[in-house]
Amino acid sequence: MQFENTLAFARQLDAEDKLRKYRDAFHFPKIEGKDVIYFTGNSLGLQPKIARQYVDEILTDWADLAVEGHFHSDKPWWDYHERLAGPLAKVVGAHIDEVTVMNTLTVNLHFLMTSFYRPTAKRFKIICEEKAFPSDQYMLQSQVRFHGLDPDVAIVEVKKREGEHFWRTEDIVDKIEEVGDALALVLIGGVNYYSGQVFDMEKITKEGRSVGAFVGWDLAHAAGNIELKLHDWDVDFAAWCSYKYMNSGPGNASGIFVHERHLNKKDIPRFEGWWGTKKETRFLMKPEFEPMANADAWQVSNPPVLSLAPYLAALQLFEEVGMEALIEKRIRIVAYLEFILHEIDAEVDTTFEIITPSERGCQLSVLLHGGGKALFDYLMKEGVIIDWREPNVIRLAPAPFYCSYEDMFRFGQILKQGILEIGSV
Structure with a gap:
């Protein structure tokens, strides 16, 4: 045109x-x-008009039912998060059991690093992009130090070429091959917050996994913005916030993806809490953790339904469109x-x-x-x-x-x- x-x-x-x-x-x-002419949906999306209705439903149930709202409201609170999984799976290209909602973005990346950053004497390095979003930098540095390693040695940044404003996929691939069997993890922002560049997630994931590393993505600027096929691309894990292109409200809850090959395992390293244990036996208060067979196993606490309500409202619009x-x-x-x-x-x-x-x-x-x-x-x-x-x-x-x-x-x-x-x- x-x-x-x-x-x-x-x-x-x-x-x-x-x-x-x-x-x-x-x-x-x-x-x-x-x-206004609103150009900052990449920072905070506008409020859907139906969000207030979804929040008011919970406030009304809280007033009328109090604790019984967990089980007897129209949208019971104890499994409220499950209503978000289906629409989210379509947004990020996942199976429903690979997606859940919990915590906030950097918290979730820390939780996922527990499972997918397992450094050994030989395999301990992390590849990320140069000047990643500061929260990602802090998270990676603190994780590396937590394991007793030196961030200057363990974290490998892929730089842009002199005079260019973007990363070249071949440079990332070359760095993966160069680090080789010392590489434990590739973790990059799928869409760069500063330049808006979309990385070739499919190719980078394939290359990272080919050398035996886990590959994860911070999708803060990608979810609700670009086409994602996390399952088909064989991504190990990903996390995203919900308040940018997904319009769920300031600082709101984060979504995570864990590929199905990592699900339904008791032996995977993971910080655990009672909302990750089997739904069928959760209220028996058993001393042994029995993980949910899906991504809910990474949940720790019961869902913050007042936060999830506007997220669910926004996802109804994604379902329509x-x-x-x-x-x-x-x-x-x-x-x-x-x-x-x-x-x-x-x-x-x-x-x-x-x-x-x-x-x-x-x-x-x-x-x-x-x-x-x-x-x-x-x-x-x-x-x-x-x-x-x-x-x-x-x-x-x-x-x-x-x-x-x-x-x-x-x-x-x-x-x-x-x-x-x-x-x-």
Whole structure:
């Protein structure tokens, strides 16, 4: 399709958009009485309007039933988390028994490392990407130190090539082969938080497992954003947060994936608690842990249902729409945003560049080579909600559930005006 940088063309795309009605399913912040242009679904997704209903159901049951709500509410609390597994499995390309919801993201990565980072004198190294998200860096360093190892020796970072903003798959593969039988684990963010690059998870997983290592993925920026086939790709484990593209609310519960080959085992290292023991005998209070036959075996405590309620509400929207339709719109709306950026670049004297490669999801990262913070402040003041990453990158993530093509056009006009008023960016 030949794009046009006009309001009429943007509205034509919106008229053709099969998902356009879902914009009204979310609450938008307003600035000076107008809906903002919201580009930070990669940080915190908008609130689905039905989320309040799901939370209110639990508050009502708590008021009316108290402890009996665990078993006698319309959605009993003791197995509330099980309702999320089916929709989540479709989002991440898993079997239902390979998925559960518990804790928060970094907590879950720590729990999963207990099972999948088992260093020996020979096999102890971890491969990750250079400058991974700080929480992942802290988690990996602390895990390595916990095992009495030196992070500078045990953690191997794959670097970007000089002058490039992205990783090359062949460099990751070469590093896996170089570390070889000293490699215990590959753990990388499936979509890089800074640049928006999507890694070739299938190929990297295959290469990591071929040298005998476990392979896991932090899918914080991937779940609900890109196509995932965790089971088919033979991934050992993965975890993701739910508050970005999945719209479950700030700091909300995390999902995990554990491949079926690791399920229903008593001898796998794991931190255990009573919600991971067999459901059928859980309330017999037996002294011996009998793991659930599915990913629920990694659960420790009973589910925080007030947190899970908005997550379940959001997943109902994913069930209605399906990842295929979301991805189809995401591809088109990100391409239109990229077109708009290039159009503005051609119309005014700018010094910015898009550093996100073609292997991308919803996010475009724009590198500002001059005094870009002033432009960021201008955009925010004008109702464009974006985020800033030091030293000079703004991230734009037009989530397909609720962003419109008209938003992209309007953003371009505001961006142009900001550049003209501020000068060089």
